[in-house]
Amino acid sequence: MVPIEELKTTTTKAIRGIGYNEKDAKVILDVLMYAQLRGNNQGIIKVTTNGLAMAPDAEPMVVTHETKLSAAIDGKKTQGMLVLAEATRVAHEKAKEHGFGIVGTCNTSTSTGALGYYCKSVADQGMISICFAQSPEFVAPAGSSKAIFGTNPIGVGIPSSEGAMVLDMATSAYSWFGVLEAKTAGRELPDGAAQDKNGVLTKDPNEVLDGGAIRTFDGGYKSSNLALVIELLAGPLVGAAIEGKLAAKNWGNLIMVIDPKMLGQADFEKNAAFVMNRVRNAPKQPGVDAINLPGERGDAIAKANEAKGEIDVETNLWNNLKKAAEAFSG
Known part of the structure; x- marks a missing residue:
């Protein structure tokens, strides 16, 4: 168990040790802690597995x-979280002025982190947000033994009169950093989440890293088709690489922000809350204690961690993070 403030301080030092300035480190820390507090594996594991490496040829985004x-933003190899944070700001500003904003980004080669972070920041201010992310070939299409897709997550933020609902899900059965986290912790992957280089199911993260692939979330054509849609919208549409994505170091994102008033729906937030409560309070099957909306489980975990003031961090990960923090001398 690590005090949350100590985790933030250590993580900040590790991020600064990579070379990020104070302003950029604050943005990255916010994205990572959003995930970490919710039990999402898009958190601090990125610091210790080279997920935040600075490109030597990085330039200011344009x-x-x-x-x-x-707007279209060329990330110029700037860290992905910084680029998507700026894209979100631009899309939000356009939506505030015109009712709708859409921004695509390309030419980044580091993770943008949990998409829920960006979507929640918009939804908390009364706007709808939809975000897609494309990444290197980690995930095999249904029926294939070869990885073609990224983990291709989708994020959606919906405001309501009772608070925002935030969906954040990969179209893969497991995240890439989840595989790295499992390797770090020396544990197996869930059943059906991945395959080896021959397309045979495996629970060994080392076999996935040795030419294998993650599967789409249901292992079938529905999740595979959804992954394909995101691959197209956050790839060719925004000018990102369409093959050899890991080597090209040119990954894409797309974010859309919508003002509900654009469609004349002054009561949208009240009606959205009604629908959400209708789902939440639907008759439950035997043995079901609660029907959770997207994001509610993570919110509850974050609230409990914040109330305790400390969080459980896997021992190897914590030791690696402290070692990384030693690189910062400022």
Whole structure:
């Protein structure tokens, strides 16, 4: 059990030790802690597994195309969380002025972290947000022995009069950093989550890392098709790499922000809360204690951790993080 403030301090030092300035480290820390507090494996594991490595040829991100409703951002190899945070800000500003904003990003080669972080920041301010992320070939399409897709997550934030609902899910059965986390902890992967280089199911993270692949979340065509849609919208549409993505170091994101008033729905938030409560309070099957909406489980975990003031961190991960923090001398 690690005090949350100590975890933040140690993580900040580790991020600064990589070379990030104070301002950028604050953004990255916020994204990582959002995930870590919720039990999401998009958290501090990224610090210790080279997930935040700075590209030696990184330059300031630039807007390459813009209209009153849209923008395209070339990340110029800037860290992915910093680029998506800026894309979210731009899309939100356009939606506040015009009712809708859409921003695509390309040319990043590091993780953008939990998409729920960005979607929640928008939904908490009364706007709808939809976000997609494409990444290197880690996931095999249904029926294939070869990885083609990224983990291709989708994030959605929906405001309501009773608080935002935030969906954050990968189209893969497991996250890439979850595989790295399992390797670090010396534990197996869940049944059906991954396959070896021959396409045979495996629970060994080392076999996945040795030419294997993660599977889509149901191992079938529905999840595979959804992954394909995200691959197209966060790949070719935004100018990201379409093959050899790991070597190209050019990954993509797409974020859309919508003001519900654009469609004349002044009562949207009240009606959204009604629908959410209708689902939450639906008759339960035998043995079911609660019907949770997207994000509620993570919110409850985060609230409990914050109330305790400390959080359980896997021992090897904590030791590796402390070692990484030693690189910062500021």
